[in-house]
Amino acid sequence: LDTILSTLATDAFYQSPGGRRFLIAAAMLAGVKRGSRVLDVACGIGPASVDIAEAFECKVVGFDNFAPYLAFGRQLASSRGVGKLVSFKELDADEPLTAFEAGSFDVVLGLGGGVSDSLPGGLAAGFKAAAGWLAPGGVLIAGDLISPVEPSELMKIVFGDSLRSESEFLAALT
Numbered sequence: 011l012d013t014i015l016s017t018l019a020t021d022a023f024y025q026s027p028g029g030r031r032f033l034i035a036a037a038m039l040a041g042v043k044r045g046s047r048v049l050d051v052a053c054g055i056g057p058a059s060v061d062i063a064e065a066f067e068c069k070v071v072g073f074d075n076f077a078p079y080l081a082f083g084r085q086l087a088s089s090r091g092v093g094k095l096v097s098f099k100e101l102d103a104d105e106p107l108t109a110f111e112a113g114s115f116d117v118v119l120g121l122g123g124g125v126s127d128s129l130p131g132g133l134a135a136g137f138k139a140a141a142g143w144l145a146p147g148g149v150l151i152a153g154d155l156i157s158p159v160e161p162s163e164l165m166k167i168v169f170g171d172s173l174r175s176e177s178e179f180l181a182a183l184t
Contacts, residue, residue: 011035014065019090023057026122027153033058033121034065040149042066046116049073049143051106051136052124056083056098062119063092070095073109075102075128104130106139113145120152123172126182133174133182154179 014034022030042048046068050059053072060083063070074080080098087096101109106129118140120126125136140150155173157165165173 011038014038018061018064021086021090022061023055023086024121025054026058026124027155028121030057030061032153033061033119033151036151037062037066037117040117040151042068042117042149045069047114047145048117048119049110049115050119050121050124051140052120052122052128053079053083053098054122055079056086056096058119058121059083059096059098060087060090060092062117063087063095064090068095068117071097071099071110071115073099073101073106075100110143112142113148115143116145116148118143118148118150120150120154123154125150125152126154126174126179127172133179137182 024030044067048062048068048070050070050072053059053074056072059070059072062068077100080100083098087093125140126133129136129139156176156179157173158176160175161173
C-alpha cells in the first residue's frame, strides 16, 4: 500500500471518508487490475478518479452534477499526467441511470456517499444502479458514513441523511 501511495502525486483533495489510503487499499484488496474500466459516481472534483487512473492505469469516467467541480477534475487529471485516461461528464438527477450501458465497468466507485446520495431513489436504488453498471465479477468500492447503531437525534442533525445505521446500509446492499 505504502509503495503505491508513494508513487502518487502529493496533491489529493479528498472529501470522503477514508480518503486516498482507503481508495488504494480497497482497490488492492479487490484485485483491481491495470487497465480496468472505472466509473466514479458523484466524483466531485475528481481526486479518486485521478488517483485510481494514476495508480492502476485505469480508464476512468467520473460524473457529477456541478460543472465547476468537473473543470477542476479535468485540470487535476491533466496536471497529474492522466488526462487521457480520465474523462468527466456533467449528469444530473436520473441522467446517470441511462448514460452508461449495463455491464460496462469493472469497478464502480461510490465514495463520500456517491452511490447512496446522488442517484434518485436513495441507497437501494444506488446499489441497484451500480450493480447494473458492473461487468460480471466487477467490484463496488463504496465509502459512506455508517454508524454501528441507530444514529441519535443529535447525529441526525449534524450529518443529516448522510449518516446511516449499519443495518440500514447492509439491508440496502442485499
